[in-house]
Amino acid sequence: MLEGNRVSRISVRGFAVASATAVTTVGAVVGVAAGGEQKSSAEPVEAAAADATLLAEIPAGQQAQVQTASLTAQADIQSTAADAEAKKAAEEAARKQAAKDAKAKKAAADKAEAERKAKEKAEAEAEREAKEREEEEQVASRSAPRQESFPQQSSYTVAEVQAMARQIVPASQFQCFSNIVNHESTWNYQATNPSSGAYGLVQALPGSKMSSAGADWRTNPATQIKWGLSYMDERYGSPCGAWSFWQANHWY
Template structure:
């Protein structure tokens, strides 16, 4: 048996180290191959990942069930009924408001028409009294003249001229309540001037208005001159 030289001994030592390293690497690769096999998943990770998918499937199944679909339809129907009811109530309120407004306007129109009717009726009665006055000569004069102030002025003159005597006659030819001169002038107011207080008053009132502006104007002149 030969004794290895130092040089040979060094080469053998390096070969042993390389062989040991190669074996260790092979063991590591084998371990890795067994621990991670292509296409194989960790059982724990696979379980955790499958939970969301299972939940989604369960939710979809519940959503597709007849009971869920019916509940959705019922909810939509209820909402539609609510909207229709609200719309109908709104329309009913508007209709009621329109009816109330129409009734109010009709009532106002009726009041206005009644006031106008009363006004026309009063005017008609006044015209009738003026056209066909009745009563004593003084009452007839009040009806024809209308204004109490103008009537008082007219009355002051007639009281002094004739004392309200329809047939009062002056030697000068003046005649009647207002002592028209001549009395026949009053025929312009009516053919019954000799006996009608209304005809004499109408003529005398027209004369006072034409010459003095009003019975009160004539009365002012009479007070200053004792005639008019």
């Protein structure tokens, strides 16, 4: 009976030794896994040293059980520490990959936005240029004098001069042109201003300016009309532009 109690006591103390050894191992492994400084514990080591001789007194079968339990505990602790370290490494790798993916996604979005804006700008510019060309063509078609030829006459009536003007001046500008001629010469192609010397339908000053449209500027109403239309287009943009200026200033 006493021998049985002794074996039980020794077995318990053997387990204590294994436990102390396991605790020491746990401290070392956990300390390394956490990256901290490993601190030695004198008490578990001393306990293990003091009770190490007790293992020799334990029956062989129980020694194997104690050793197996100790090794299993150490393996479990090392596996847990390794799993924790692996999990930490995986989380860090996932974080870095997520940041990399987010950066790449933002760069792709920025590139797409820049390309979209560039395309919209190019389309708007092309549309603006097309509109400007169309407007220029419309202005040119309205303002360009028609190149009709008229037979020379010794004299012309007002009706004949006005008929010439209708054929030369664009229809959209004729009324403005007519308003100016009415005020300047009342459609008299030989009208002369006695004080200034201005001459003709549009009262060119001096009258010789009209020679740029033809040498017969003194006697040919068509030459005077062509010169007057060109003058109004160049200086005011159109006969209607000249008429607006005339209304404000009573000269042009």
